[in-house]
Amino acid sequence: MLNDFITQLQITEEELQDELRQNATITTHKKGDFIIKYDQYIKVLKIVLKGKVRVYQKNENREILIYYLGDMETCTLSLSACFEDCKSTVNAIAEENCTILNIPVRFVQDWNFKYKSWNTFTTNTFRESYNYLINQYSILAFQPLKDxxxxxxxxxxxxxxxxxxxxQLAKELGTTREVISRLLKTLEKNNKLHLGQKEIQILDKS
Amino acid sequence: MLNDFITQLQITEEELQDELRQNATITTHKKGDFIIKYDQYIKVLKIVLKGKVRVYQKNENREILIYYLGDMETCTLSLSACFEDCKSTVNAIAEENCTILNIPVRFVQDWNFKYKSWNTFTTNTFRESYNYLINQYSILAFQPLKDxxxxxxxxxxxxxxxxxxxxQLAKELGTTREVISRLLKTLEKNNKLHLGQKEIQILDKS
DNA sequence: CTAATGTTGTAACAAATGTCACAGGTAATA
DNA sequence: TATTACCTGTGACATTTGTTACAACATTAG
Structure with a gap:
């Protein structure tokens, strides 16, 4: 599975391929396991090889999704932490059984200037995540919850x-269950969707 | 002033120093000038050498601050754009007269793997901005406007x-003037602050 | 000085969101 | 099957935030 990652990132440098094979560890986690806990020191870059991980922030009674990590996706926050010794400000939990590639922080930094493909990888990860987050930020600021x-x-x-x-939807959108139920009911009345047990069918995308 | 920047970033490579001197241009802008406009292609990395720039997103009738750029600060969004041909999703406006260093995108990318100090600079910029934004994101999601x-x-x-x-505060916090006035009045009644003309004095920080 | 512009206050109302309480349905499992 | 945990619906109400409208004061430019 590590080879898939190497292929996907177009890591052509054989030396880096070897370094990865030697220094990265692969761990498996069951659904519901914590991958990263709030306030914990981050010591490895986490890349989801297979499975699904939810990265979120917590309040007393609410949560909000930062992002999901799917196959071959990298936790940008742990990448960020590789360049500075710091604690996690988020939680990450396995939503499905998953396989994770762990790369100790010291390598992540060194490789960044040593291997072109790694440099591209980290830069792209930051860039994409940053653009995504900025977009989400203004949506959060301006869009009503219904939208x-x-x-x-x-x-x-x-x-x-x-x-x-x-x-689940409440946890992803940063609100409470009752509010979601109410909004969904309104949307159903407006023929935008149809509600079933743990199933929502979208009728009208516009 | 470019030299200050070189010093601050600890750019020791003489070759990079020369490249900067040759390829970066310095522009000045008056208070109120647009530095970056929404939907405009970004062709240069913008670094504020002196002055103050407000980077924000706009809605029909509201705005929200993304960040201020002060002396020697880099516009992360334009940095991001250097690695991908894309349009601006934000506006940036000079809040004071300011002096800006402009580096054409093609250099920013090349230098990233060529000069260690530049690599450190871009990585740090991304990392700090990303962490800051994540933090702001959950504040926006969970904290009431008053807080x-x-x-x-x-x-x-x-x-x-x-x-x-x-x-101004309304534009920074993503709301409207009336709402700010009302909240400030409440805070004043609770002896948290004292209101004057274009002046707010904080009485009780807790 | 005067006009124009920016600043602040505030009432009244509308809309959006959060909270509490409770009822009944569904699915999982011992 | 019986129990338990999860899931959905919903009314009633509180709180927060947005909108409209208008008045008064302050500052600045001409």
Whole structure:
């Protein structure tokens, strides 16, 4: 699976390939396991080889999604931490069983100036994450929750269907279950979607 | 002034120093000038040598601050754009007369793997901006506006005083003037601060 | 000085969101 | 099957935030 990662990143330098094989470890985690805990020191760069990880921030009674990590995706926050000794400001939890590539921080920094492909990888990761986050930021600031919810459903749907509970959606959008239930009901009344048990069908994307 | 920048970034490579002198241009802008406009292609990395620039996103009737750039600070969004041909998703406006260093995108990318100090610079810029933004993101999601306003005033105050109009604060916090006026009045009634003309004095930081 | 512009205050109302409470349905599992 | 945990619906109400409208004061430019 490490080889898939090497291919995907177009790591052509054989030396770096070897370094990865020697120094990176692969761990597996069960659904529900914490991958990163708030306030914990980050000592490795985490890359999800297979599975799904939810990275989120927590309040007393609410949570908000920062991002999901899917196959071959890198936790930008742990990448950031590799360049500075710091604690995690987020939690990360396995939403499915997953396989994770762990690269100790000291390598991540060294490789950055040593291997072109690694440099490209880190830069792209930062750039994409930063642009994404800026976009989310102004959506959070300006869009009413009703719109954020609907847009989110559309973006998450496969075959116009989303299989998530209201509670899950609340955790992703930074609100509470009751609020989601209410908004979904309104959307259903407006014929935008159809509600089932842990299943939402989008009827009208516009 | 370019030399100050070189010193601050600890650019020891003489070759890079020369490249900067040859290829970077310095421009001056008056208060109120647009530095970057929404939807415009970004062709240079912008670094504020002197002055103050407000980078913000716009809605129909509201704005929200992304960040201020002060002396020797780099516009992370334009840095990001250097690695990918793209349009600006934000506006940037000079809040004071300012002097700006402009580095054409093609150099920014090349230098990243060519000069160690430049690599450190870009990485640090991304890392710091990303961490800052994540933090702001969850504050925006969870903190009521009243608290965000007060914390913002404390952070912006010098000598416990903030010289901004309610309109300015509204633009920074993503809301409207009336809302700010109302919240400030409440805070004043609770003896947290004292209101004057374009002047807010913080009385109780807690 | 005067006009124009910017600044602040505030009431009244609308809309959005959060909270509490409770009822009943569904799925998982011992 | 029975129990438990999860899931959904919903009313009632509180709080927060946005909108509209208007008045008065302060500052600045001409």
């Amino acid at each position: 954020r919810l609907f847009d989110y459903l559309v973006s998450e749907a496969s075959n116009l269907t989303v299989n998530k509970s209201h509670q | 965000r306003l007060f914390d913002y005033l404390v952070s912006e105050a010098s000598n416990l005083t903030v010289n901004k109009s309610h309109q």
